[in-house]
Amino acid sequence: MVERVRVRSDMPPGHIRTPAYLRGKTGLIERRLGPFPNPEQLAYRQPATPLALLRVRFTMAEIWGAAAETPTDTLEAEIYAHWLEPA
Amino acid sequence: MPHDHHDHLSPSGHPFRADDDVPLSYWQTMEIAVRELLIAKGVTTAREIASQIEAMDARSPANGAAVVARMWSDPAFCAQMRVDASAATREMGFDVGPMKLIAVENTADLHNVIVCTLCSCYPRNLLGLPPDWYKSRAYRSRTVREPRRVLAEFGVTLPDGVEIRVHDSTADMRYIVIPARPAGTENWSEDALAALVTRDSMIGTGLPKSPEGG
Numbered sequence: 001m002v003e004r005v006r007v008r009s010d011m012p013p014g015h016i017r018t019p020a021y022l023r024g025k026t027g028l029i030e031r032r033l034g035p036f037p038n039p040e041q042l043a044y045r046q047p048a049t050p051l052a053l054l055r056v057r058f059t060m061a062e063i064w065g066a067a068a069e070t071p072t073d074t075l076e077a078e079i080y081a082h083w084l085e086p087a
Numbered sequence: 088m089p090h091d092h093h094d095h096l097s098p099s100g101h102p103f104r105a106d107d108d109v110p111l112s113y114w115q116t117m118e119i120a121v122r123e124l125l126i127a128k129g130v131t132t133a134r135e136i137a138s139q140i141e142a143m144d145a146r147s148p149a150n151g152a153a154v155v156a157r158m159w160s161d162p163a164f165c166a167q168m169r170v171d172a173s174a175a176t177r178e179m180g181f182d183v184g185p186m187k188l189i190a191v192e193n194t195a196d197l198h199n200v201i202v203c204t205l206c207s208c209y210p211r212n213l214l215g216l217p218p219d220w221y222k223s224r225a226y227r228s229r230t231v232r233e234p235r236r237v238l239a240e241f242g243v244t245l246p247d248g249v250e251i252r253v254h255d256s257t258a259d260m261r262y263i264v265i266p267a268r269p270a271g272t273e274n275w276s277e278d279a280l281a282a283l284v285t286r287d288s289m290i291g292t293g294l295p296k297s298p299e300g301g
Contacts, residue, residue: 017258019204021231033187036259053258069233073251078258 003029005056006087007079015043018083026087027058030076038080052081143216150181151213151263152284156277158190159268172263181212183261188213191254192265193291198245200238200291201254201262202230208256210263214286221290231255241292264291271298 009024037048061071158165167175172188191199209217234251266288287293
């Protein structure tokens, strides 16, 4: 059961572990990890909510569009659940 | 006049490197002040700090090479690594700490490479301190965008049929690449296999040494 997700395209200030180049991009969940404390709260010594962490696989074509070096190559990154929406 | 470019070269022909006798930065001063206070107040000791630094320096890519060689040799360990690499390597004495380890395996049609675009996350328990280039903006920004060109600069040129998979180490996971076992190493001991495993082959920017000694 492969699930398709989109990374939120927000640009909030703060300590964000979601790389900017992946925001707004769609990928497939590779595996589910965690829960881990939310680093956006941890970084400011606030009580941190435990969050699921998902490894999401993107194609280079999805990330870079026509500028992709090899469109079928892939990239995987860990994205916290609150940064993902169904796609 | 004799003041030509030879004045700037050492007897070995390399340029002299300027001494770094510049004032301490704000954060260097802060680090020294905090360290001295922690010692003065008895929170820690100079001995504890020194032994922690020694422990950090003692970790080397030999740890990772032992893990790779065991994965190549021991199917039960290999299966354990796929389920829980943190636990499997901890049993070998290489504790990943509060992070989790994922081993990504290269095959005939898949080549993995590790980068941390946000900072410099690195499996230090298995590979020691990261090389300077791993922390450079060039490596971090280019590896996600043009991995084939980056790998070619490291001397690794992969056929078009091989998929490259870049792992951006963005959060709580740490990654080690398990290179494919070189052909011609059947019946080799784990120690002999480990000697073929280079640091870069476990980052994905290199390949293991050839068994013929190439």
